[in-house]
Amino acid sequence: MIEYHSLTDGALCSAEGVPEAGAPALWIDLCNPTRWEERLIAERVGIAVPTRAEMTEIEDSSRLYVDGRALVMTVAVIEGMADGRPRRAQVTFVLLPQVLITVRHANPVPLRTIAARVARNPGESDTAPRLMATILEAFVERIADVLEQVSADLNTISDMVFFEDAAEPQEQDLKRLVQRLGRQNRTLSILRESLLSFDRLLPFLRDATSGKAAKTEDEPAPNVARLSSKGAARLKAIERDVKSLSAYEAQTEQELTFLHAATIGLIGVEQNQIIKALSVAAALFLPPTLVGTVYGMNFRDMPELGWQYGYPIALGAMAVSALLPYLWFRRRKWL
Template sequence: MVLKEFRTADGRLVCRDGLVPSPGDSARPVWIDLMEPSPEEERQVEASLGIDVPTHEEMQEIEASSRLYEEDGALFMTVSVLHKATTDAPESSAVTFILAKDTLVTLRYADPLPFQALTRKIERGPGLGGGSAETILMGLLEQIVDRLADIMEACVADLEAISREVFGDDGSRDHKLVLRRVGRVGDLATKAKDSLLSLNRMVLFLTAQTRVGKETRTRLKTLSRDVLSITEHATFVASKVTFLLDATLGLINIEQNNIIKIFSVAAVAFLPPTLIASIYGMNFRVLPELEWPFGYPLALGLMVLSAVLPFLYFKRKGWL
């Protein structure tokens, strides 16, 4: 459970734990970051800003009216943010941005990299010094979009490597491993696209607000174009994933058919020798070749010949 606030001091943003105002400091914090807050911390923020912080269950609702709305003079915006993208189990977590007058409140139950990146940027220098709540909000959104762009670039690189492996000449590929890799990239791209769609809805919602400043509107237009371009890229990745899945399953079917064909040809090739052996294995009293000294070698020769001739015929036809 983490509650941090960022206030402007000496031309730069300063991070402090908790909502403990300094003596003589009547200004509101610029940014309040709530990660897995306790009920007491939620009540503290609600009393300080006069808002109703949504619960974790309310953040999971997918209808637009529950994710993007205005209440008590504050804007409530919930988006899906992708995190743990470099692991085998990427996750998508809901993050709520609350723009209450001059303060931005972020409510989250995960720690995505964009939040860590912006926090480090603030701690390094005065790049966001004197920044407003809208500036912090745009910085977070831009960090999220940049991270999604990096993820999509990594997905494309992974798919290119998988494509070379699938269509390469090396016959020792592990199709099960390939399917797992393609499935992971597909899952990652799907979660990234979900995050992009929710971001696009949030950008449209913010653009329609009259309280948003001119500079923020300009940055929102740029952000909207970036989101749309990355969404198109995500669509391309999804189609590439489908193509590679179909190609891999097709190669598996071809290899299985080759195995079945070998067994079928072997069964046909050994059918004549089996017939000859069955004839001379019958329990009749009179079999002319039983008394003949060359009967056994003749039977063996016939069986070998009847096996070799079909094999040569199949080889000539290209069935082997």
């Protein structure tokens, strides 16, 4: 699907389809585009639109490059938080001097809410480079929101594991906590990749839009979009946010690793308690079993078989043989 957006009276106005020649399109959004739609946009703007396979490549040369008058930049983003199944997706920005093109095969939250963000301050999104800066700010704020959710959930898990206000968690509860920690680890992994991609994109974009980018050492910087000094300052602020979020993500990852190890340790302790109880029970019943086995052999010449007090004495011997190990375990504080 292709949508194009123009800024009219301080608001983003959207329409489906390819903008007519000369139409004041500020942003063209390709969501799950078909090959025909990709070729159609490529013919209209003169720039090859990256395919889905090209967007998933991880090397910098495939994610950040200059194509004629366009800056092509691909970042990893997170989606699926609402349904509890976080997954990574890629969004490609094709920045031309007059229009911004986004290519995506997902529907992340920042792109769904960008119109409301632009309406609050339309003067900061009235050109393609400024609109891209606004979208980048929205993505970084989304990362911060997800990190806050993960941190809050880890605090809840920490209370459940380490504080004894409630009953001690059972093994099944601990297993569910391990699964919960696994989901948060997946979320942090995607956020880490996303922050890394933004950390690489922002210097590239800042240098390119300030005229420092060049294809070769002997070739001047291409005629790409330009940002004002205020726009460059916005990118610097976003860079600082990305670096601070990266540090926060690393700290959160350490906390998650500790909680995971502690939860696994508690599961091991609980299982050891079960094995201990079974071992003690086996040790307590082993001597009575031995006595009962001896007097259950029914040999003809066993003198105790004909003894009047043999049966009660045998029962007493069983009880004493179980009681003595029990008292010994209690004295050694094994029970």
